[in-house]
Amino acid sequence: MKVVKFGGSSLANGEAFQNAINIITSDPQRRVIVTSAPGKRFSEDIKVTDLLIKYANAVINDQNPSKIVEQILNRYRDIADYFDLPADNLTPLKDRLEDLPRQIYPNDSYLLAAFKAHGERLNAQLMAIILQHLGYEARFVTPSEAGITVTGTPNNASVIPETYANLSQFAFNDNELLVFPGFYGITLAGHIATFSRGGSDITGAILACGLHASTYENFTDVDAIYSANPQIVDNPQPITKMTYREMRELSYAGFSVFHDEALIPAIQGNIPINVRNTNDPDKPGTMIVPDKDFQPSDIVTGVVSGKHFAALYLHKYLLNKQAGFTLRILQILAKHNISYEHMPSGIDDITIILDRNAINDQLIDTICNEIxxxxxxxxxxxxxxxxxxMVVGEGMRDRTGVISDILVSLAEKRISVTMINQGSSQIAIMIGTDDNDADEAVRAIYHRFFVN
Structure with a gap:
């Protein structure tokens, strides 16, 4: 049995829905379907999730949301009309959407989460209705029915282990197609909480693990995961197969095709992930597999840069002689709920690398003053x-001179390296540069390992 997840662009309109249904019904192993909210139909379009956020904010601010509600409903009506679905079949979706402001929420954060989640919920419900209309045995299943239980904040939830026990007892017959909404789960108190943005990938992985799927197929709008960003490198090499930990390392610095948090349930369940293109489903895509017995075909699997970092540099003589010096810095960061990414150090120096998106200018001044x-x-x-x-590849473990090759390629482009770090796994090398040099660094390293 396979779990199949479709991204927002793969379910944006009626034609995309039909394409997804063709994929689902072409393989009898595709039994569990996970939907995202309808995405953009064209570049100037707006995603349904963003419309739902506008809807939530209108309700919070006591504004009339009727025009936004009509705009949302029209997205689903357009899909239904493509399949000549009777208008009354959409009544449950309309009632559900209009009833959202009348529900009771602990606070506005829970309200926002509940509104956002309905892009996926309504799309899953519509997918099940359309499949039934076309003569297939299909069932819409909510996270509440399946027992997908979460903790954490309303808009950044985490699945809890009981979910997998619940899913192992979930009953279904051998002929039906199960349609689940992605992106959200239910808290222990019974409220909707969403995963981080793009979290339908996470739902798919949870279901693949909990239902013991043979494969988790993640359909999106690209042919494969590439060895470098196609916006930086022309026609980069597609990755046919990679390991979970390679994907995790690359996701950290910017590979955004697959949600990095979705790897955790797949790893726990040892479920292979196949990232494929909805618009060209015959292409094999990229397989993400366990590292056990994996035989790499290249030295480097991928090169990616992230420009969303900043660094705090400290110099103090005899720093290495002061017990607890680093602890005192980390206590200041912890007091302000700031996590650090890396901390390379010397005998008199420490550089603390932070996610720039997680810290504002006022907080920067505050922690610098306190330090x-x-x-x-x-x-x-x-x-x-x-x-x-990040330069990542299982093939680097058994190859000498990789760091030398990287540094030579950067030196040839006169790119200054401010930090270099290789983890004990020996499959990832991290290089710090000025953000203006990041794209050229990716091109230089890619050329060294893939073109040469």
């Missing part, structure tokens, strides 16, 4: 334009 007062460093510097380039 100055607590530590009194000889030099304290904030580096805003920081980029990290």
């Amino acid at each position: 100055q007062e607590e530590i009194n460093p000889d030099r304290l510097e904030w580096i805003d334009n920081y980029a990290i380039t």
Whole structure:
């Protein structure tokens, strides 16, 4: 049995729905379907999730949301009309959408989560109705019915282990197609909570693990995962097969085709993931598999850069002689709920690399002031334009000279390296540069390993 997830662009309109249905029904092993909310139909379009956020904000601010509600409903009506679905079949969707403001929510964050989740919920319900209309045995299943239980904040939930026990007891027959909405689960108190944006990937992985699927097929709008960003490197090599940990390392710095948190349930269940193109489903796509017995075909699997980093540099003589020096810095970060990404150090220096998206200018000034007062460093510097380039590949473990090849390729382009780090797994090398050099660094490294 396979779990099949479709992204928002793959379910944006009636034609896309038909394409997805053709994929579903072409393989009898595709039994569990996970839907995203309808995405953009064209570049200037707006995603249904973003319309639902506008709907939620209108309700929170006591504004009339009727025009937004009509705009949302029209997206689903257009899909239904493509299949000549009787108008009364959409009544449950309309009633559900209009009833959202009348529900009771603990606070506005829960309200926002519930509204956002309905892009996926209504699309899954519509998919089941259309499949039934076309003569297939299909069932719409909510996270509540399946027992997908979560904790965490309303808009950044995490699945809990009981979910897998619940799914193992979920009953279904051998002929029916099960249609699940992606992106959300139910809290222990019975409220809707969403995963992080793009979280339908997570739902698919949870179901693949809990229902013991043979494969998790993730259909999106690209042919495969590529060895570099096609917007940076012309015609990069597609990756035919990679390991979970390679994908995890590449996702960290910017590979966005597959949600990195979705790897965890797949790893737990040892479920292979196949990323494929909805618009060209005969192409094999990219397989993401366990690392056990994996035989790499290339030295490097992928090169990716992330420009969303910043760094805090401290210099203090005899730093290495002071017990608890690093702890005092980390306590300041923890007090402000700031996690750090990396902390390369020398005998008199520490560089703390942070996610720039998770910290604002006011917070930067606050933590710098507190570190100055607590530590009194000889030099304290904030580096805003920081980029990290990840070079990842299982094939690097058994190959000497990889770091030399990387540094030579960067030196030839006169790119200054501010940090280099290789983890103990030996499958990933992290390089720090100025963010203005990041794209050229990716091209230089890619050319070294793939073109040469």
